[in-house]
Amino acid sequence: MVSLLVQASKSKLDEILLGTKSDIELQSVANYIENGWPESKSVVLHAQHYWHCQTELHIKNGLICRGQRFVIPKSCRKDVLQRLHIGHRGIVSCINLARQSLYWPGMNTEIENMVSHCDICQQNQKSNCKELRKLAERPWQKVAIDFFHLSSVTYLLIVDYFLNILSSNIYIIQRPLQIIEFCTNRDIFFNPSSSGFPRSNGQDERCVQTVKSTLVKAAQDKNDAHLVLMEYRNTHMDGLPSPAEILMGRRIRALIPTLPSQFDPHYDCSVVQERLHFRQQRQHKYDLHSRPLKPLQENQEVVFHLNNQ
Numbered sequence: 001m002v003s004l005l006v007q008a009s010k011s012k013l014d015e016i017l018l019g020t021k022s023d024i025e026l027q028s029v030a031n032y033i034e035n036g037w038p039e040s041k042s043v044v045l046h047a048q049h050y051w052h053c054q055t056e057l058h059i060k061n062g063l064i065c066r067g068q069r070f071v072i073p074k075s076c077r078k079d080v081l082q083r084l085h086i087g088h089r090g091i092v093s094c095i096n097l098a099r100q101s102l103y104w105p106g107m108n109t110e111i112e113n114m115v116s117h118c119d120i121c122q123q124n125q126k127s128n129c130k131e132l133r134k135l136a137e138r139p140w141q142k143v144a145i146d147f148f149h150l151s152s153v154t155y156l157l158i159v160d161y162f163l164n165i166l167s168s169n170i171y172i173i174q175r176p177l178q179i180i181e182f183c184t185n186r187d188i189f190f191n192p193s194s195s196g197f198p199r200s201n202g203q204d205e206r207c208v209q210t211v212k213s214t215l216v217k218a219a220q221d222k223n224d225a226h227l228v229l230m231e232y233r234n235t236h237m238d239g240l241p242s243p244a245e246i247l248m249g250r251r252i253r254a255l256i257p258t259l260p261s262q263f264d265p266h267y268d269c270s271v272v273q274e275r276l277h278f279r280q281q282r283q284h285k286y287d288l289h290s291r292p293l294k295p296l297q298e299n300q301e302v303v304f305h306l307n308n309q
């Protein structure tokens with residue numbers, strides 16, 4: 001399936017646009033953006049919460065943006081908050097995810113309230129074991145794998161040590177021994193940890209806990225676990241780009257409404273576009289000279305190419 005998933009879905013943008021138009025506060029902000037802000041904050045009636053960031057505010061296709069972030073109208077905030085918390089992550093993580101693409105006054109406090117009052121999060125609260133971090137120099141240089149069982153299904157978990165514990169992936173597997181064969185065939189050094197002392201691999205153990213708990217919460221909330229993990233991988237952490245961004249050189253599109261320009265790759269796209277343009281031209285020339293073949297008759301002799309001979 002090929003989809004042009006390059007921006008927040010049309011209906012979501014329409015919803016934000018509609019919400020913006022019926023939001024008294026944002027209409028006042030839009031008015032100041034277009035006609036200039038007054039000298040004093042006290043005369044700005046409905047837009048006082050936006051006074052401090054007035055130089056960053058602009059309008060793009062009818063939507064108000066603060067820098068690269070959408071300003072979300074009141075009517076859409078509940079839905080956006082739910083999207084932010086789809087993986088039932090903690091407060092800091094949800095705020096980090098929100099700050100990448102969204103803004104509204106008091107956003108952090110609302111996120112904090114939502115997470116601290118979430119029933120599913122409270123039911124699944126746990127204390128973390130000590131984490132033992134090992135350094136890697138590049139993505140996919142050192143990965144840890146582990147199996148875990150949940151609801152009679154065996155999962156394989158892969159944790160990349162460079163990207164982050166949360167860049168992990170989950171696979172349902174049939175035969176654990178496949179892993180040893182896989183590593184041997186690809187010249188991958190395999191270093192099993194002692195089954196009697198599984199915590200010798202602290203990072204992996206912690207990740208199993210996180211993913212397990214994510215799967216349980218996703219099931220309780222009837223959410224797609226893969227979608228939830230995708231949001232994990234798409235979240236900035238400790239001031240670094242998200243794991244997906246480090247690996248792929250660009251942000252990935254997930255559930256949170258995001259300005260399309262934020263998906264631009266970190267490399268020079270013009271070279272790729274030139275190449276695509278060249279191919280397109282060549283294909284066009286070829287199509288001009290191509291003709292439909294005559295239908296074959298019964299017993300007619302035919303010659304065909306075999307391995308380019």
Ligand SMILES: [Zn+2]
Nearest residue numbers: 088118120121
């Ligand atoms: Zn929660």
